[in-house]
Amino acid sequence: MSGLRITLFLLAAATVQALLPVPACTGSLEFPLLTGMLVYLALHSGHGQMIYASLLAGVLYDALSPAPFGSGLPFFLMIGAGAFALRDEVFADQLITYAVLGLMAAALKIAYFSTVYLVIGLRPVSAGLFLVRLTYSLLLGALIVPAVYLALAAVQHALPKTRRRYS
């Protein structure tokens, strides 16, 4: 996948994620579009592109929120590297694969941000809120990441294919 395509996909995901309402019943969790996009890109790109996608996703996430710059980037690097490392083990490019990866990414996300914000002292994190967020995060991860995969697969299918020329 080209760098331009990765950039456009991630920009679109960040734009839409910042527009979608945050359901209060989930503990004000955002829809993990950027995470889902990164999982897809990590499974369908080379090593360098995966690192670029992770960096861009992290920078976008930090830039579009009041959180300190750089606080979210390690999470996206972990997600990108994790999905990339698992891709040889991933049995097939199917919905269930993305649902499982979504669950794992969601659990990591809640654990990571709860720890970071608690350690920095930026957000109060109670045990009850943590459990609510973890539960709904797993649910959102299992639903949204496969949905992002379906949407991206459709877009990729519609876009013209780049062909390599051999001399």
Next chain:
Amino acid sequence: MVEQKTFLKWAAAAGVLLLMLLLPDGYTARLKGLFKNTLTPVQIVFLKGTRSLKAGVDTMRGFGGMAEENRLLKGEVVRLQAEARLTKTIEDENQKLRQLLDFHDRQAKELIPAEIAARSINGWWQSVRIAKGLRDGVMRNRAVISPDGLVGRTAEVSAHTADVLLLSDPACKVSARVSRTGSFGLVTGQGVSLKGYPVARMRFIHKDTPIRVGDDVVTSGLGGVFPRDVLIGRIEAIRTEEAGLFQVADILPQAVVNLTDVVFVAGEGGE
């Protein structure tokens, strides 16, 4: 060779991460501003499209034109409320000025209307982004109000956008006064309840002050950020702190509950 390339790529990624973490605040704000200024116009187009679609549906249902009229009337209400507050404040302050020559006027004189362009991409923060920034006269740490009262304050401001920290965000702190009794306290955001209501809490209310559920809480004007007498919300519940020295009141921030697509930023009068 392949391993060396992989190592170099990860080293570059680590370098970017370190750079981001160690970047001075000024550069961070500029970099964030760059992304926000780029994406906000796209988000506004999205939002306008959604609103047009909604207006179209409303028109088909027979409510055509009401949405626009409602928006205009809300703007008018804010302006009239600001004028009424200003008049009252001027009366009070005139008397005080006679006694206190170095009095500092904290009342907002200019209100900059701004459209909400997006919310925070990160659900941990209670904030929205408005499509007005430094170029439009919006400054950092300015009060943001709506027809229902105080919405919050501006936090990060770029050339064309500004992040508004909502009253319900734990980082938003407002010096407040119970309107009926005149007792002072500090309002701090408590996030959003699982039922979906934003929550704020007023602390340090003197234990002997007879406050009641339903009392209005307004800004005190102390601190210089928020203009005086802007409604924050109504008291929902009262209890005494463990030490027994102060009362604590849970407040429903009305303006955050009824947050519309247009808010007003205090242009002058802040610090």
